[in-house]
Amino acid sequence: MIQLKNYQEEAVNGLLKDTYSALKLPGTRNRMVFKAPTGAGKTVAMAAYLNQLAAEIPDKLDLPKRKVAFIWFAPNQLHLQSYFSLKDYFKELRTIKPIQFEDVSNGKLNPNEVLFVNWQSVNSANNVYVRENEQGKDLIKYIYKAMLDDTEIICILDEAHYHANGTKAKALLQQIGAKIEMDVSATPMFHSDYGYTIKRQEVVDAEMIKKNVVLNPLLDHHQQEGRSLNQVLLDEALKKHKELKQAYESLGSNINPLLLIQLPSDKKTESALDRQLIDEIETYLLAKGITVQNNKLAVWLSNRKDNLDGLEDKECMTDVLLFKQAIALGWDCPRAAVLLIFREIQQEHFGIQTVGRILRMPEQKHYTLPILNNGYVYTNLSKDIIKIVQEDIDYIVQNTAKRIESYQEVCLDSAFINTRLTRNRLSSKFRKCIYEAAEEYFGLSRDLDVTNPESIEAYNTKRLQEKFIELDVSQIEIPIPKNVQLTTEEGYTKVTEKEIFAKTQGELDILFRQFCRDNVGAYAKADSTPVLELGLKMLFEEYLLLNEFQAIKIILFEQNKSKFIELIDIALTKHQILLDQKASEASKRVEHSKWDVPVERIYNEHYLLKEAEQHALKPFYEFNNASTPEKEFVYFLEQNKTHIEWWYKNGDKNKEDFAVTYVDRNGVTRGFYVDFVIKTKSGKIALFDTKTLDSDPEFVAKHNALIQYIEEKSTKDKPLIGGVIVPKGARENRTWKYCDNLITKANDTIGWLSFEPALT
Structure with missing residues (x-):
């Protein structure tokens, strides 16, 4: 059976708590909202919620009724996708019975049954299943008979914003009169005090989705070099696809990332603009050796379905999918990594819904190479036109820094401790x-x-x-x-x-x-x-x-x-x-890897562009809340730039950041993310962490761990120096002191060395 992530289990508990409260409310059509970002696994969480609700409700003696049946409404064919997902989930359990119309027995919905319904089949009085018909299948009668049997009805409106807002939809929901209507979506239509919201960062921390989506607006005309705008976009997207594929290969993975190319028209049929663009794209891809005939290109249009079988497989050889915005709702392809959007000029808003196809991690984990932990979007809108939806402004980023061309690999040994928690559940053991x-x-x-x-x-x-x-x-x-x-x-x-x-x-x-x-x-x-x-x-x-x-x-x-x-x-x-x-x-399992300054790094809105000539990534972005010692040390490094080949401001929590291990005061092994990695002109590599004296209760433990690392890893070809470093004196005459030996206290610098790049 599928194991829930911690945030999914918390969501289930939150939904259950509010469901029991809503079942006590008077009247009908009490609304609940389950908001879950794309890639959070909301269907799995809902399955667990249904399972636990069915198991617990007979014991809830304070409820007016202790039997419940469910109707799961979804647009297009999404109801079938959810039906098969839940059927698989409950194949070893007997609490919940997923059914379709042909499975209804006794002329009613029975307790703990979940009836999956295609919304288009019931949202009109003339449609089948909501009126007398030859098959004798009548949704309203099924519901009323269940209610007569003291069974509460809960309507689950999957992606309600797609189908539950029209006049006919509202009329049908009014006719059903369910005890609870639950809107399940990344962008809920309802507003309610009852329900649960999964925060996007929780899903990122669980390594289910990418850390960021990088929005690369159209390059300016000086970089076109005689190419058309469309060719520039195609070139950049294909280049990124190639970089991602090489990154997977370097990690020994056979995952083939997928490039999605989206046409601008939202209409079901192809417009003249679409057809012209399709011809241009296919001709250009042909020159790159990407065609339908060699299975490198897939096409998903109203009148064409080419190479779609197995497209979601991680190792599928298809590199590019050409599609329209109306691609099947709920389509899930975790290997999708790059999205090229040809947009109409009036469509300048970008949000997670726009780029949701490329959010999932293909193996539900983040990688040591940062390029693989982001999704990439290319568009023909210029940067000054694009407006990012406020809710997504921290997630969709435009600040990209690239490693300097003169950089030569240093291959430092780095450590990462996986802190993802184990769920509190009985295991197979x-x-x-x-x-x-x-x-x-x-x-x-x-x-x-x-x-x-x-x-x-x-x-x-x-x-x-x-x-x-x-x-x-x-x-x-x-x-x-x-x-x-x-x-x-x-x-x-x-x-x-x-x-x-x-x-x-x-x-x-x-x-x-x-x-x-x-x-x-x-x-x-x-x-x-x-x-x-x-x-x-x-x-x-x-x-x-x-x-x-x-x-x-x-x-x-x-x-x-x-x-x-x-x-x-x-x-x-x-x-x-x-x-x-x-x-x-x-807690003690340490994942080791070879570390270098990343080829590129993405900085969100919490980082500001700063002048720094010797930083290993260009341009340099500084964290808004960087500590004073960090800022002052950057100033010091730039003042001594003639003696420094490059310096790098390290990250502080991710697999792609440089870290050594240390044991804290409680005996727990943790990662120490050293602030700065510096390559001097003499060839030495300096590893420094900026602090003030006694500013960190783990000052001594971190310093000593770094000293031990330097002693173990330093070689003649790759000499290392470093430690915790502290400022002494006023800014213009400041020296930076560090100790190259183990220390026992962190409140004086007697005998410490001065870091002088010119002499290092």
Whole structure:
């Protein structure tokens, strides 16, 4: 089953909390919003939400009704994409049943069913499924019958802004009268106090989407060199595609990045402008050896569908896709990396929706080469015309700095510690834990001596009987609560219940799932419950050759319950030890790579252009909130530029930034991102981190780690110097002091050296 990212799990919990609140509200059509940026995996999060809601709602005794069915509306063919995604998600679970119209049974929507509907098939009174028809399929009747059965209806409006804002759409939603209408989109149409928003930075930090989208406006006419505007754009986009492909190859990856070329017209059919542009593009690509015939070019137009099969595969040989803006909604191609947009002059606004096709990371991770962590957009609009949507101004950037041509590689050893957290869920290792717990607690075994005439199942049966486990449950029925009512007396909640008995497999399954949900401890219930269920069933199958129906009755029999709860607790303890070991190993797992100043680096709106002749990237962008020592050290370096080949202001958190490891005061291994890497004219490489005395509680640990790194890595061919460096004196007469040995305190500079580029 798919594992949720941390931000997805938080979204599920937030949606559940507000759903329970909305179900208590009076009336119908209570609105909720689930806003998730492109690439966040909203369908997966929604699947987990549905699963947990269906599992929990029977226990929510404070709700007026505790049964719910869902209608998932989506435009075009997006409903089928979501249907198959959820069907795959729930293939091992029984909480939710994804269905289409032909799957409706009993003439109504049943609890925990999700009916997937193409919006265009129901948004008119004349369309099928919303009126009497030969097939007897009538959406409104299905809904009303469900409501008569005390089943609440939740409408999920996938990409509501595409289909739910028209007069007919509003009329249909009014007719349905669902208890909740949930707008699920990157750009929600609704506004509501109920719902959840996944922040884009959370998705970036999870390495699901690219860090930035780089907008490269049309080059000025001085750089055209006799080429047409369209040729300039094609050349730049193809050049970037080639650079990305080479970057993947340098990392040993076979991913082939895809260049998307978008035509300007939004109409379904090709205009005269489109046809003229298509001919020009295909002729130009032919000269570059990119054609439909050799499978390097794919075309997705209203009247042409060329080379689309397998286009989403990471290693697909197709380099370029020519398409219109109306490309299938929901189309997902994570290898798409470059977008060339031919736009009409009045379309000057850029936002994430415009460039959403190139946001996903192909392997759901960021790379050590920064060029692979950004998406690239080329357009025929000039820089002074382009307007970036305010919400996306930090994400869509135009500030690109490139490495100087004279740069020669230094190949420094760099370290990166992956800090992505492990989810709090039962893992695939849990089954082993429950087997070990059963062998310890009950004395079971799967490995009897071959000389023992007793079968394994007979041996294990005796061990359970010795623990007073009742195994003969064929005639025993399991009590279940019915007609639960709440009465409050003196501040206490009292539950009165009448008992009936579970007789069918379905009834037992519900009780068993509830038993497992109640006993997964602090682990996430939605994902961990199925793991516990399967572990217990497999325990009985492998140790006693009993089927799951027999196993469930044995576990749920009142006399046996407490012993199996104890067994589960032992297994959970064992599993937690495994997780702690894994987390400890992960926190110390260091990924090593060879580091050089990046070929190019992207700077967002938080960086300002500054004059700096010797910076390794041109132009130099300085962080708005750079510390005073950092700014002063830049000034010092530029004052001594005649003795410096280049200097580089390092980043402070990414895989592509230079770092050494150190152990902090709590014994945790962390990355130390040294502020400056400097190449002097003498050939020495200086690694300096600017601070003031006692300004950092990890001052000593960081300095000593850097000194040890320098001692280990410095060679005759690549001499290294450096350490933590501090300013002394007024600006015009300032010296910069560092120590080339280990230190024990950070409050004086007696015996420290002065960094003098002329003498270094």
